[in-house]
Amino acid sequence: MPSAIRITTPALLLALASTPALADGDLLQRSTLTGDWGGLRHQLEEDGVKITGDYSGETAYNAHGGLHRSARYSQNIKLGAQFDLSKLYGLENGGKIQLTINDRRGNSASEDLVGNRLPIQENYGGLYTRLTELSYERTLFTPALNIKLGYMAMGNDLGGLDSGILCNLMNAGFCGHPLNMSGGSGWANYPNAHLGARVKYDLSPSWQLRVAAFNVDPQSNGNSSRAWHLGPKHTTGTVVPVELVYKLQGQLPGEYKLGYYYDSSNVKRIDSDKEVAGRGGHYLLIDQAVWNDAGSPGRSLHAFGQYSAASEAASPFTKWYGAGVVLYKPLEGRPRDTVALGYGRAVPNPRSRQVLEDAAFNAGQPFPNIDNAEQLIELSYGYQATPWLNLRPDVQYIIEPGAFSGKDIDNALVFGLQVKASF
Template sequence: MQVAAATDSARASPPWNAKALALDNAATTTQERINTGVNASALGSSWTEVRVVPKNDRLLGSLGGWRERLSRAGFNFTLTYMSESLGDVAGGRRTGFDYSHQVVMGTDFDLEKLIGLKGLSFHMLGVQRAGRSVATDYLEKTGLIQPQQDYGVGGNVLYKLVYMYFEEALFDRKLVIDVGRMPANLKYGTSYFGCYAVSNVICAHPTALSVGSKWRSWPFSQWGVTARLNPGQDLYAQAGFFEASATEGGRAGFNFSFQALGYVVPVELGWEPALGHDKLTGHYKIGGYIDTSDHPDPFTSVDGTPILISHLPARVEHQRGAWYVGADQMVTRFGPAKDQGLILFGLAGWDQGASLQGQSQYTVGIIGQGMFPSRVTDAISLFWTWQNVNKKITRYQELQQDLGYATLKNGVTLPQSNFQVLELTYTAFITRGLKLLPDLQYIVHPDATRTYPNALVAGFRLLAQF
């Protein structure tokens, strides 16, 4: 359904009045985006004045009205299928094609509607993943670059629990508290705009900050509590306290044992304005985390000399972390939906400590959503990201090279330094509940070395919401 239909009241009012924007903002909820792992619907589900996608943006529609009845009673469910089929068509280690998929299954219970507990809700979600990695099969050896966002742990098991937590909304949702099992970075340092890209390096948080840390993303889970304060003026502040888990939920995610190696404490401050007469929406954030679990220094031994020289155990780092800044801002509006315009995007992060695999990451992007009158639900996006490897890992590999090692740390043949990904993606709304995203990625320095030629990866993401 691609043609916008307007009511009489919409024709009499400006095309992007405050009422339309507020209703659209409610249509594409934070929970929808969390449930799918990407933007749940490119332009939201529905709003009164203008409708450019079906009211039930699901392949199965309203299920004969049962979906609405269940929702009014306090029960909502999520079932999505996402596949990412990509091939290395030039450069890299060798050419070839791989398929991977992710099935998301979740439920949300409004306990105020169900049993009268004011402001309380319960959320549970799991995934099933399968397929192969185009990165390690064809692109490079380490898996440092992951062109498929849905590839990773959680495969070969029918249901891997990602989160299961209670949410309490207080003071007209000015304070929201979540308690239970969930990834520590589920709501920190993320942006659903990043998931207009297919690459895991961009979607949906900076991997240089999280890979190898206990600031985990799905499908991992850990015990934790997080609170978000919304004082008004489009401002928010949030902080959390999480177990640095030894088990991370186990194979199926249902290992609920508490075996803390330390604790993860994330903090984020943000501003989400709608600027000017055209209500140009934006999101600005600054945040970071501390991880108190112990980890070995990758270069330095207990006596302060290089491990390769002293042959002594590594020095133990007792605390590490990272901080980040991010922003997106609509600069031109094409229509009334919240994200229907030209949007500039940026996210940068820096690791603090010796033992994380990354050093820093910088990502910028531009998204044109609903820019074609005949394809108002479609979007085109261009992203560029640069990620630097931990300098201590580079120094270790350089020393190995000087000592005549044929294979260096991480299985590479040259010291690692940095890599870049340039990605162009088109988001095409095919029909109710179905999107196709053709994708091109140009990868500079696969493996973060010059061992293999720069690579061109091509393919698509298919997202079906039931």
């Protein structure tokens, strides 16, 4: 991919906004940074072509504990185009084609400064430009049945909460799907994409069933030479997730997801040369409103919960527990701000721990007396500065950062700032 789309500093976004051809309307009031392009953007969407663009930048400073005192910055640029075939060609239920490109740059605070497993910056990983999605979606036979197929990331449709509540926090342990899914199966983290198909069926206004099948190709994950190759390099199997979704309606709405996934790939067992045929896991995700302020529309308190368990035979990361609360509209004059508090616990596989202990014993080295899980406490404030710009100061306290590596690392206190802009 041409390096021209790489954006290494938010200043370039502001330069875009000041370009005369793009700077229509009030910069602080428009819905996107670059505006309506003199009416062209709106006309394209009316004709069936929707153009989107997003930037996220995350800076994290390790103030105490961990490995080193310093800061790290990472960023993600996402460009997308959606083609509505019904509008473009006058078709009835023509469906939509989605094209998405991602570019990631930067450095990891977890790897360089803290030494923990759960990525402090959710947008770090796969530092190159890639095709993230080329898919086709439409309803089939009935409005209740929706299909999507092509090249795409699994987490776009499964494994996470549709409400987006978890991305009010910056750590990847919260924002996205539980990470032990990818640690113990062929489930790939965004923006890694694979060939697959997804089906959604509305059983009722409140209940929905989702089923998918994705090619498993570990050699393509995080491989920059495969950034534009839709076909697999080396297929090991198929991962099949099944998800039941319940949307609670009413004054206190909620979202509940119960899921199971199975990967048919054969992989080596941990601490053994033997292979295990197939890996699976299950998960439960909850977002429930627990309070609404009758005197201030939009002010509400939501509680979330996560539980996920992965195969103990082949996953280094067997269980994940997460819980927290998000307060929407914390101040009367700030209708789109949020305050979020989360707690997470990531449990390493005892077999993986035994491998580390055995290696230390064979090398004649002591093994540290560390806890059996990495824990995370995170607090953030989402400040919606403009309709297109969100600033999120963030604090993370990481307990037992060396739980997965078998190293004695002091608990870490990390201060962060996340910047998100839509252009």
